Amino acid sequence: MSDIAERVKKIVIDHLGVDADKVVEGASFIDDLGADSLDTVELVMAFEEEFGVEIPDDAADSILTVGDAVKFIEKAQA
Amino acid sequence: MFDLTGRKALVTGATGGLGEEIARLLHKQGAIVGLHGTRVEKLEALAADLGGDRVKIFPANLSDRDEVKALGEKAEAELEGVDILVNNAGITKDGLFVRMSDADWDSVLEVNLTAVFRLTRELTHPMMRRRHGRIINISSVVGVTGNPGQANYCASKAGLIGFSKSLAQEIATRNVTVNCVAPGFIESAMTGKLNDKQKDAILGAIPMKRMGAGADIAAAVLYLASNEAGYVTGQTIHVNGGMAMI
Numbered sequence: 001m002s003d004i005a006e007r008v009k010k011i012v013i014d015h016l017g018v019d020a021d022k023v024v025e026g027a028s029f030i031d032d033l034g035a036d037s038l039d040t041v042e043l044v045m046a047f048e049e050e051f052g053v054e055i056p057d058d059a060a061d062s063i064l065t066v067g068d069a070v071k072f073i074e075k076a077q078a
Numbered sequence: 079m080f081d082l083t084g085r086k087a088l089v090t091g092a093t094g095g096l097g098e099e100i101a102r103l104l105h106k107q108g109a110i111v112g113l114h115g116t117r118v119e120k121l122e123a124l125a126a127d128l129g130g131d132r133v134k135i136f137p138a139n140l141s142d143r144d145e146v147k148a149l150g151e152k153a154e155a156e157l158e159g160v161d162i163l164v165n166n167a168g169i170t171k172d173g174l175f176v177r178m179s180d181a182d183w184d185s186v187l188e189v190n191l192t193a194v195f196r197l198t199r200e201l202t203h204p205m206m207r208r209r210h211g212r213i214i215n216i217s218s219v220v221g222v223t224g225n226p227g228q229a230n231y232c233a234s235k236a237g238l239i240g241f242s243k244s245l246a247q248e249i250a251t252r253n254v255t256v257n258c259v260a261p262g263f264i265e266s267a268m269t270g271k272l273n274d275k276q277k278d279a280i281l282g283a284i285p286m287k288r289m290g291a292g293a294d295i296a297a298a299v300l301y302l303a304s305n306e307a308g309y310v311t312g313q314t315i316h317v318n319g320g321m322a323m324i
Contacts, residue, residue: 036251038206038248038249038251038252042203042206042207045203
């Protein structure tokens with residue numbers, strides 16, 4: 001796993017209080033990890049803070065899984 | 079009951095009559111109180127009067143959007159987490175609507191509503207993270223009933239109620255409550271200037287035949303700030319001697 005993926009995973013575990021082994025690339029924040037809509041906004045804010053990137057609302061709407069978040073941040077930082 | 083020991087509260091407009099009563103009562107109940115106002119000397123005097131213990135001052139001009147943001151950041155940092163936010167600061171620029179200037183409309187909406195939005199936005203996210211918070215907005219009976227000569231003020235105070243209800247629904251699951259207190263006519267420097275005829279007219283509309291005291295409002299704020307009010311959100315408590323029963 002890349003460094004970015006590890007950091008994303010850590011944020012998700014801390015914020016949602018879920019088991020580390022559940023936080024896999026294909027895990028959906030809402031369907032698999034029990035996040036509500038407010039959690040997803042908070043996660044996006046946490047990603048922005050951690051990685052110093054800006055995630056516009058329309059991009060945030062397309063970040064549904066852990067893998068989506070990692071891909072977006074990798075692209076934004078490239 | 080209503081013990082606030084260890085809680086951190088920020089009260090805006092704390093040097094006004096109502097704000098001071100609120101700040102004093104929250105302090106008396108054990109809270110660490112952040113006093114916001116525009117005049118440093120008045121803030122320092124109130125802080126000294128409270129004994130200088132469990133009190134910090136935060137001067138800021140709420141008409142300046144950058145200062146509002148900075149106020150939120152500073153209060154959150156220096157109080158090490160604001161648990162209770164009391165948006166009390168407000169101004170009036172009265173005048174009949176047909177003669178109301180853009181400037182008088184804008185300045186009242188800016189301080190009474192936009193500053194509340196910006197300050198609350200700064201402090202809400204940390205409250206959500208801590209899974210605890212109390213946001214209490216001081217509205218007014220005229221925000222619900224209207225009042226001739228106060229279209230700007232009434233719009234701002236009605237706006238606070240809608241704002242509070244929306245925010246209350248968004249963050250209820252995070253244990254952050256958002257409520258309003260709507261005072262009626264309260265004894266103050268402003269109402270003290272009214273002549274007897276004006277006073278009689280006002281009292282005629284109040285079933286209790288007297289104006290309220292700042293302490294009456296502070297008590298409602300204390301209730302909403304307390305642990306005991308944890309299941310109360312999105313509400314407006316009217317404290318008006320029966321003047322409007324809504």
